[in-house]
Amino acid sequence: MLLQLDDVHTYYGEAHILQGVTLRVAPGEVVTLIGRNGAGKTTTLRAVMGIVPPRAGRIFFEEAELTRLPTHEIARRGIAYVPEERRVLPNLTVLENLRLGVLGGGRVSHAEDGAVVEGVLTYFPPLRERLAQKGKSLSGGEQQMLAIARGLVARPKLMLVDEPTEGLAPLLVRKLTEILGQINRHGTTILLVEQTLEVALALSHRLYVMDQGRIQFEGTPETLRNDPVIQQRFLGV
Ligand SMILES: Nc1ncnc2c1ncn2[C@@H]1O[C@H](COP(=O)(O)OP(=O)(O)O)[C@@H](O)[C@H]1O
Ligand SMILES: [Mg+2]
Structure with missing residues (x-):
């Protein structure tokens, strides 16, 4: 496994945000986190980068524990973070x-x-x-x-990309989807946060649906496409 989160809990002050997130990313995959605003997707990426360190649970990258490492050390091990606000x-x-x-x-x-x-x-x-x-x-x-x-x-080795298509015109969304696919095929593993279901389904090998700080569904694009109940309950489709 390239990246592994085991029962990760995070807090902002007293607010318990991630409530036991467990997920895996294998080398070569595009794995997408999808879910409504406030579900905890960005916080999950921030937990991996050590920006919001877990209060409980563990994170591993290439079998080495990252949980208490500083952000620059996590980056040095080969994880790049492209935040929502682009910077x-x-x-x-x-x-x-x-x-x-x-x-x-x-x-x-x-x-x-x-x-x-x-x-x-x-x-x-x-x-x-x-x-x-x-x-x-x-x-x-x-x-x-x-x-x-x-x-x-x-x-x-791993790129965390938070909502890259947010606010972009449809033509650019398609272009960027294509580029992310190319980057992945050339060997970079991607953990993506994406709100547009069609983009997520097109790019991902596997997806996790998040809601209220928990993983509510895990599966392939195929299984999510054929699960209207999950789509309606957690994605408002
Ligand atoms: N810096 C912060 N301080 C306090 N609460 C926050 C902060 N950032 C996010 N939250 C809260 O944490 C929850 C998860 O947020 P976030 O991970 O940004 O969700 P998503 O990326 O899925 O929209 C939300 O309820 C949000 O209001
Ligand atoms: Mg977010």
Whole structure:
């Protein structure tokens, strides 16, 4: 198993948010967390990154325990986090934003920088044309591409991507879905949070439906597609 959460509980102050989350991600998979707003999807990713450390339960990456490690050490082991709010630096250029990803991941030597950035840019033609532009001049879709690209330049084994298609026009949603699929087929395992059922079904090998801080369903796209009860109860479809 690449990533494993065992009975993870987290709190924000007194509020008990994750209430025993258990999930697995195998090497090579796209696994998606889906569920209503407030279900605990983002908190699950933040727990993996050590931003909201579990008060109970354990997290393993490549069989080594991550549970009490600091965020930078978790990143160094090969996990990249692309948060919901993207965090593109507005006054740095696209290329400068990308280089920050290299530094943040800390797994790449300077000599390799250029080649790694070049490699990542092959997924994102619009970014290649805008390397010298400021982050703030990019469209929403381009900023999302940059956030994902910045995660990739650290050459992670696992990428956590939180709602990449949120707020994007349908054409861009399709484009980004395609790109995430390519990234996965080229060897990066992905734990995705996605609210759009069709995107989740198209990309995932397996899905977990979350509600109220718990996993309520686990299965393949096939089983979720054929389960109107789960769809209605937890996804409001
Ligand atoms: N920083 C925070 N402080 C207090 N409560 C929070 C914080 N972030 C999220 N929550 C609460 O935790 C629950 C889960 O939130 P979140 O993981 O962001 O859900 P999702 O990503 O599935 O929409 C929600 O009830 C939300 O209000
Ligand atoms: Mg969220």
